[in-house]
Structures are given as C-alpha cells and as structure tokens.
Amino acid sequence: xxxxxxxxxxxxxxxxxxxxxxxxxxxxxxxxxxxxxxxxxxxxxxxxxxxxxxxxxxxxxxxxxxxxxxxxxxxxxxxxxxxxxxxxxxxxxxxxxxxxxxxxxxxxxxxxxxxxxxxxxxxxxxxxxxxxxxxxxxxxxxxxxxxxxxxxxxxxxxxxxxxxxxxxxxxxxxxxxxxxxxxxxxxxxxxxxxxxxxxxxxxxxxxxxxxxxxxxxxxxxxxxxxxxxxxxxxxxxxxxxxxxxxxxxxxxxxxxxxxxxxxxxxxxxxxxxxxxxxxxxxxxxxxxxxxxxxxxxxxxxxxxxxxxxxxxxxxxxxxxxxxxxxxxxxxxxxxxxxxxxxxxxxxxxxxxxxxxxxx
Ligand SMILES: Nc1ncnc2c1ncn2[C@@H]1O[C@H](COP(=O)(O)OP(=O)(O)OP(=O)(O)O)[C@@H](O)[C@H]1O
Numbered sequence: 412x413x414x415x416x417x418x419x420x421x422x423x424x425x426x427x428x429x430x431x432x433x434x435x436x437x438x439x440x441x442x443x444x445x446x447x448x449x450x451x452x453x454x455x456x457x458x459x460x461x462x463x464x465x466x467x468x469x470x471x472x473x474x475x476x477x478x479x480x481x482x483x484x485x486x487x488x489x490x491x492x493x494x495x496x497x498x499x500x501x502x503x504x505x506x507x508x509x510x511x512x513x514x515x516x517x518x519x520x521x522x523x524x525x526x527x528x529x530x531x532x533x534x535x536x537x538x539x540x541x542x543x544x545x546x547x548x549x550x551x552x553x554x555x556x557x558x559x560x561x562x563x564x565x566x567x568x569x570x571x572x573x574x575x576x577x578x579x580x581x582x583x584x585x586x587x588x589x590x591x592x593x594x595x596x597x598x599x600x601x602x603x604x605x606x607x608x609x610x611x612x613x614x615x616x617x618x619x620x621x622x623x624x625x626x627x628x629x630x631x632x633x634x635x636x637x638x639x640x641x642x643x644x645x646x647x648x649x650x651x652x653x654x655x656x657x658x659x660x661x662x663x664x665x666x667x668x669x670x671x672x673x674x675x676x677x678x679x680x681x682x683x684x685x686x687x688x689x690x691x692x693x694x695x696x697x698x699x700x701x702x703x704x705x706x707x708x709x710x711x712x713x714x715x716x717x718x719x720x721x722x723x724x725x726x727x728x729x730x731x732x733x734x735x736x737x738x739x740x741x742x743x744x745x746x747x748x749x750x751x752x753x754x755x756x757x758x759x760x761x762x763x764x765x766x767x768x769x770x
Pocket of ligand 1: 423426428446447448449450451452453454455492569601602
C-alpha cells in the first residue's frame, strides 16, 4: 500500500474532525476521496503532509512510518486547496519554491522545475509573473509546484475548485494522463460527486470524518453499502424515499409494494431507474412534472408524486418525453430499490423483500 492510515484522530477543540480513521490507498492508483464540505478531507491530507499533528493514530507512506517525521522529510507531493502564488516571483521561482526552501542545489531545482513545467505544458510561461496568467495557468503552476518533489505519492486537495467547467474538464483529463505517465499514486479530494465519478479509479467516500465506503468506482456507484455513500455519490443525486407501513401495505415514497425489510426506513433509488409508462412487474405511481433540465443527450426531470419529490434521468434523442405541468405515470423495477437500515445506515439484504414485491 502506498498510503496507510490507522486509527487516525484529529480534533480542534470540541470539533472532532477525524475519529479513528482507517484508510489504505493502493500503489499506483488514482484514488478520489469524495465527501461533503467540512467532512475532513483537507485535514486528512494536511496530516499526511505534516502540516498538522494527529491526536492519535499512525500513518505510513510506502510502508515507512511517517507519523513523527518532519514535513520536509516526508516523501509526498502536495497541491493545497487554496494555493497562493507569490506575486513578485516568476512562475519558475514559484514552482521551484519548495526546493528552494529545502535548500536544494540550484542545478537540481532547475532540472525539476523544467520537468514539472513540461508535464503541465507551461514551459512557455516560466518567465511570467502570476498577474500575467489566466486562472487555469495559475492552477497549472500550483499543480506543477505540487509535483516537484521526487516521489511517487501525490496529494491533491480539490485542485480544480473554482475553475469554469470547460477548464475543469480539460485539467481533469490532463491530471489523469499525468498520473498514468508518472505511474504514481494520486490521492485526490473533491466534494463534487460528478468530478469524483469522472476522475476516480478507486473511490473513497468520507462522511463526518469516517470512511463510509471504499472500492472501485463502478462498485461504489452500483453497489452502495451505506445510505450516505448512495446519497453522496451520483449525479443527479439518488432519490432517498421513506418507507411507511399501514394496514399490511408498505409504501416506498409513492410506490406501493408487498414487503420491505422490517429495519428499513429509507430506500435509495437512482434517477435512471425511473421510467415513463407501465411495464409488467414494475411499480407505478402518478406524478406531476415540476421542472425539466436538458443536459445534452440526457434529461433530468423533477417530479412530485403524492407529496414526494422524485428525480428521474432519461436518455433523449432531442425530442421531449414530457413537459412541465404534465401528469405522467412513472414506473420502477422494485429490484432497483436499495434498502438501508434505519439504525446504522447500512445496506440491508433485500432479496426476500424483493421476492415478495415482485409477485
Ligand atoms: N486549523 C483549523 N482550526 C480549527 N478547525 C479546523 C481547522 N482546519 C479545519 N478545521 C475544521 O475541520 C473540519 C473539516 O475541515 P476540512 O477543511 O478538512 O473539510 P473538507 O472536507 O476539506 O471541506 P471542503 O470540501 O470544504 O474543503 C471543519 O469543521 C473545519 O472547520
């Protein structure tokens, strides 16, 4: 394992940010850590870099315990979330600054700066100052500075936040290509679930300082093991429908079915699992179209069904399947329902309940 963290805890006063966190990051992987704002992503990276001290726990990089190692001696590259470029220094000096600070020989600094600038395609900007750069060029400069260390582990803290979408898309592709070229381990954080799904090979879902799920991005998306992981990963967001029971009938949001696990109080449902019309074996509900968003090849349709909000995503060929204000029938295969334990948020084994529902 490239990065391994065991029992890591960090509090600020009474704010317990990380509590007994365990995490491993596979060597050579592009691992994205995704979680809501304030869940502790930056704090974890700052602990790994050595900018903060843990209250408890151990951290290893490439099998070497670095828990008490000074920041400068840790073999890890870092792109902080809010990077500050020195306005009076050239791009060359900005990129080389960490090695300058570490008092490395100037020939070594020049070599590494040329290499990092080449990787980020900013060699032509090396003699400019930050005020002569665009937003994207500044970001590239910050990433180049983060790649400067001769190591194979890099931590990137939400490096594309604040950039416009076109630029982000381009840099996302480039960062993935850089990681593959370097054959390095990248631990990359974001609170944007679409960015996480686009970038990740391995995905770690962090919530309130704890890992709720970790695995191949495909598995995390398709087989969420925890309510929060289904809520946090996916675009548009998964529907989370309440389970109610009355007179022997079970309702999941607006849908009626014959059974559900006793412990379940919520069901997750991906927007793409909903469709228009009626199909044999599917559950139906009547809904009103509130709003339609065109996303080019896909429509996101916001519905109201018996007091429940439903989000639906369907592929389109340009023709509209419905319009705002329409009354429609929506249907769903009950096998798409993901039941979560109300006590601990964990996914429940739904086979028995679904057998009943499909009767
Ligand atoms: N130096 C600090 N002093 C006090 N509290 C801090 C400090 N750094 C972080 N925190 C707190 O720790 C919690 C986690 O912050 P962190 O920056 O790790 O969140 P994050 O997951 O990176 O969020 P974002 O996606 O917004 O960057 C927050 O409640 C934050 O206020």
